[in-house]
Amino acid sequence: MNAFALIRTLAGIAVAGFILLPVASVLISAGGASPEVLLSYEVVAAVKLSLLTATLSTLLIVIIGTPVAYHLARSDSALRRFLEVALNLPMVLPPAVAGIALLAAFGREGILGRYLASIGIALPFTTTAVVIAQTFVALPLYVRSARAGFASVSRTFEGASYTLGASEFTTFLRVSLPLAKSAVLAGVIMSWARAMGEFGATIMFAGNFVGRTQTMPLAVYSALQVSMDKALVLAALLILISFIILFTFEIIPKRRYADA
Amino acid sequence: MLEVYIIKRFPSFELNVQLKLGREVLALLGENGSGKSTTLKVIAGLVTPDEGYVRIGNTLAFHSELGINLPPQRRSIGFVFQELALFPHLNVYENIAFGLKVRGYSKAKVNEEVEAIMHTLGLAELRFHMPSELSGGQKQRVALARALVVKPKLLLMDEPFSALDQRTKQEVREEVRNILETFSIPAIIVTHDYEDAAILADRICVLSNGRIENSEPAGAPELFEVVST
Structure with a gap:
């Protein structure tokens, strides 16, 4: 074995160990925690809230993100460039900044929030705020993936569909979407995972109230100050969920249709 | 014309x-x-x-x-593309039926028309095949059938x-x-x-x-x- 190959092998082992050791440590330590911790009110509430909010925000993301992704893949309008920049922003912003930005917009004194408050709608520190924060940070991930999927569908298929009498919408549903399916599904999973893990924007904009806005990542942070056991159990649950997500992502058929 | x-x-x-x-x-x-x-x-x-x-x-x-x-x-207009553009996610039958279905024809009517043209063009045996499983000549016939079936x-x-x-x-x-x-x-x-x-x-x-x-x-x-x- 030459020196370079040795370095590569050692680096590989180091990286795997560096990532797997802390993860394994959480799982091992959490295994020692008492079962009551797992069923404690805070833990159960956090798991329920996380699953609910991440699923709701992913639904919202798919509903508003899919037409946007298709538009980005197909249009050359000025709107496209503008959207491009707007969509990249949440990905480079630190989550805490995203949280402040959401407060500045939708907070009680916010640019839009003060009008919402005047008609009796208060968003901050509600479960709705959690969904908004998750949507804000996870939307770009979905749009990027779905957009790449739509862009890879040859326009000739759409042209063929039009000449056969299908409207643009029917063509989208029956041709473009099925052909972009794996990228769209990948986007769904990535944005759901991002929403599950959201911390910074949520704690700033939605606060940290058990059962209302305390999602699993927030609960880990809170639990750490009281009981290491509880924090470990929550962390272990998040790791398991992440693992299931990654595994699902792996087994989605990455079907590439042969040019037909 | x-x-x-x-x-x-x-x-x-x-x-x-x-x-x-x-x-x-x-x-x-x-x-x-x-x-x-x-x-x-x-x-x-x-x-x-x-x-x-x-x-x-x-x-x-x-x-x-x-x-x-x-x-x-x-x-x-019936259009047969250079790449044929058979929908890769649909089988032969579904490809040919596409134009009839989007016109909202009844299932029976769609079936009747598709079966008739598949018979005429010798495609009946291939109805459940995917486009990627067809030879060049078969693809060409499916593309023609799909274009012609909507008259x-x-x-x-x-x-x-x-x-x-x-x-x-x-x-x-x-x-x-x-x-x-x-x-x-x-x-x-x-x-x-x-x-x-x-x-x-x-x-x-x-x-x-x-x-x-x-x-x-x-x-x-x-x-x-x-x-x-």
């Missing part, structure tokens, strides 16, 4: 085509980049010209001055044999000729191959640098000179 006068400007090229089609098969013959495929797409409504008009039967499909521009869905007024075929090897090509060309006869539908076939044109078409138009150079009954020997120079 069809009357076309169109101008479409590109940065380094101008397409300026005038042609009339009766109840016949016309071959549009030309080199790569002569504008033949674009002409077909303009007729089908997939590309919008800058000026001119397109009349299909009694329907004015495009008229720049009158501001008429029917979408492809409303032009009643278009006019059939357009863009380089129908370019993806086939020489041996298959002769066989498929013969099939296409029989199909065109069976359905007796007016058609324009775009090709760069004089032999295709001579075998399939009643009349040949030569397109060169975006303009129709020559229009003669098929088989005129001097045409070959025009193309090869």
Whole structure:
């Protein structure tokens, strides 16, 4: 074995160990925690809230993100460039900044929030705020993936569909979407995972109230100050969920249709 | 049947085509980049010209001055693409049924029409095959069946044999000729191959640098000179 190959092998082992050791440590330590911790009110509430909010925000993301992704893949309008920049922003912003930005917009004194408050709608520190924060940070991930999927569908298929009498919408549903399916599904999973893990924007904009806005990542942070056991159990649950997500992502058929 | 006068400007090229089609098969013959495929797409409504008009039967499909521009869905044209563009996620039956289903026909009606055309074109055995499992000639027949089953007024075929090897090509060309006869539908076939044109078409138009150079009954020997120079 030459020196370079040795370095590569050692680096590989180091990286795997560096990532797997802390993860394994959480799982091992959490295994020692008492079962009551797992069923404690805070833990159960956090798991329920996380699953609910991440699923709701992913639904919202798919509903508003899919037409946007298709538009980005197909249009050359000025709107496209503008959207491009707007969509990249949440990905480079630190989550805490995203949280402040959401407060500045939708907070009680916010640019839009003060009008919402005047008609009796208060968003901050509600479960709705959690969904908004998750949507804000996870939307770009979905749009990027779905957009790449739509862009890879040859326009000739759409042209063929039009000449056969299908409207643009029917063509989208029956041709473009099925052909972009794996990228769209990948986007769904990535944005759901991002929403599950959201911390910074949520704690700033939605606060940290058990059962209302305390999602699993927030609960880990809170639990750490009281009981290491509880924090470990929550962390272990998040790791398991992440693992299931990654595994699902792996087994989605990455079907590439042969040019037909 | 069809009357076309169109101008479409590109940065380094101008397409300026005038042609009339009766109840016949016309071959549009030309080199790569002569504008033949674009002409077909303009007729089908997939590309919008800058000026001119397109009349299909009694329907004015495009008229720049009158501001008429029917979408492809409303032009009643069957289009067979160079890549064939069979939907890769649908099987043979579903591909052929596509145009009927989107018209909202009943299941029974769709089934009846699809079965009939599959029978005529010898595709019945292949109904559950995916496009990727078909030979070049079979794909061509499915593409034709899909285009013809909705009973278009006019059939357009863009380089129908370019993806086939020489041996298959002769066989498929013969099939296409029989199909065109069976359905007796007016058609324009775009090709760069004089032999295709001579075998399939009643009349040949030569397109060169975006303009129709020559229009003669098929088989005129001097045409070959025009193309090869």
